[in-house]
Structure formats: structure tokens, C-alpha cells
Amino acid sequence: MLLAPSILAADLADLAGALALCEAGGADMVHVDVMDGHFVPNLTFGIPVLAALRRRTHLPLDVHLMVNQPERLLDEYLAAGAARVAVHLEAVTHLDRLLSHLRKRGVKAGVALNPSTPVEALVDVLPALDFVLLMSVNPGFAGQAFLPRALDKTRRLKALLTESGAAVEIEMDGGIDRDNIARVVAAGVDTCVVGSGIFAAPDPVARMSELRERARQENP
Numbered sequence: 108m109l110l111a112p113s114i115l116a117a118d119l120a121d122l123a124g125a126l127a128l129c130e131a132g133g134a135d136m137v138h139v140d141v142m143d144g145h146f147v148p149n150l151t152f153g154i155p156v157l158a159a160l161r162r163r164t165h166l167p168l169d170v171h172l173m174v175n176q177p178e179r180l181l182d183e184y185l186a187a188g189a190a191r192v193a194v195h196l197e198a199v200t201h202l203d204r205l206l207s208h209l210r211k212r213g214v215k216a217g218v219a220l221n222p223s224t225p226v227e228a229l230v231d232v233l234p235a236l237d238f239v240l241l242m243s244v245n246p247g248f249a250g251q252a253f254l255p256r257a258l259d260k261t262r263r264l265k266a267l268l269t270e271s272g273a274a275v276e277i278e279m280d281g282g283i284d285r286d287n288i289a290r291v292v293a294a295g296v297d298t299c300v301v302g303s304g305i306f307a308a309p310d311p312v313a314r315m316s317e318l319r320e321r322a323r324q325e326n327p
């Protein structure tokens with residue numbers, strides 16, 4: 108299991124501190140939630156913030172674009188230092204073109220799905236994908252409750268991947284905490300995004316170890 112702390116749930120007045128916690132806790136990457144106030148009602152980080160984060164950590168930046176028409180500023184996100192980019196299927200018209208562009212630029216290409224979007228919608232782009240980001244909450248805010256249907260979606264996606272032979276990693280985002288991380292990993296998730304489950308904990312570094320431990324115990 109790879110762990111991707113979502114810094115949206117951290118103290119936003121101290122992002123450098125949040126990055127330091129991610130590093131101290133052995134995070135595999137840092138999940139950055141970009142929101143445009145249109146695709147989702149909320150506004151968060153933009154390109155200058157991404158570039159500033161890049162200068163402060165060696166960890167890969169896992170950029171989750173919750174924006175309409177992500178192709179408009181895609182190259183700017185890449186130049187700012189994204190290592191992985193997920194665009195929402197619901198926000199893109201020419202998904203195949205966008206995914207090839209990401210790969211050409213040496214970035215891991217991902218597609219995010221809202222809870223209401225079936226995984227079967229991805230069947231024709233699987234070979235162009237490096238990862239799928241399954242939302243286990245409706246995107247827009249940290250701290251929401253996990254939607255258990257995401258586990259069934261994960262199993263269905265896993266079956267599709269096995270059938271197609273595509274090497275695509277599964278990432279899950281929203282409401283993951285110590286109480287459900289084992290079930291999430293057991294369902295087939297490779298990368299867990301955790302926001303409040305880490306940054307609202309009294310000791311975020313210790314919580315990261317606990318999350319890894321719980322995921323391992325249930326999935327030896």
C-alpha cells in the first residue's frame with residue numbers, strides 16, 4: 108500500500124510544516140487537491156502554490172485536478188512539478204488525447220471518477236492509463252464520511268483490469284481512516300489518499316505508521 112497524505116486537511120497557513128510531516132511519516136507522495144470553484148464548489152490551491160510546494164519537498168506531487176476543462180492549464184501544472192496528474196472523467200471532453208499528452212510529458216496519467224460514475228466508463232482508455240482515482244466521497248471537501256459503495260467499485264475495476272491485462276494502479280480518495288483502511292486495501296486499492304485521518308490526528312507522524320500497520324495486519 109502506498110500512502111498519499113492530502114494536505115487539504117492540514118494547517119493551510121503552514122504548508123511547509125505539512126510537507127515536513129509527510130516526509131517524517133514516510134509518505135510515498137503528497138496529494139494536492141486543486142479545485143476551481145466550478146467543477147466543485149470549493150477553491151483551493153493553484154499553480155503558484157504547486158510550484159512552491161515542489162521547491163520544499165523531494166516527495167512526488169500527486170495532483171488531483173477538480174477543475175473543468177483541465178486541458179486549458181495542463182502544461183502549467185506539469186511545469187510546476189506534478190509527478191502524477193488525475194483529471195476527472197466528468198470534466199474532460201477529449202480524455203484520450205489528454206492522457207497521451209500526460210504520458211508524453213513523462214507524467215503518470217490518471218483519471219478520477221466521482222462516486223456516481225461507473226468504472227465501466229473507463230473500458231476504452233485503460234491502455235492509456237497509469238492509475239484510476241476512485242472517489243469515496245463526493246469531491247470538494249476534506250473530512251467527509253466514506254461511501255462504502257467505493258469498495259464494490261474497486262472490485263469491479265480490479266476485474267476489468269484483470270480481464271484487459273492493463274497494468275493500472277488503483278488509488279482511493281475520501282474518508283479513509285484507521286477504521287476502514289484495511290477494508291480499502293483488501294478490496295484492491297494500491298494507493299490510499301488520507302486527509303483528516305492524518306492531519307486531524309494528535310500526532311500525524313504516528314498516525315501514518317498506524318495506518319500502514321493496520322493495512323499490513325489485515326493484508327499480509
Ligand code: DX5
Binds near residue numbers: 116282302304
Ligand atoms: C476531496 C479531496 C480529498 C480530501 C481527502 O475532494 O479530493 O483528497 O482532501 O480528505 P479526507 O481524507 O479528509 O476525506
Ligand code: ZN
Binds near residue numbers: 140171280300
Ligand atoms: Zn483528492
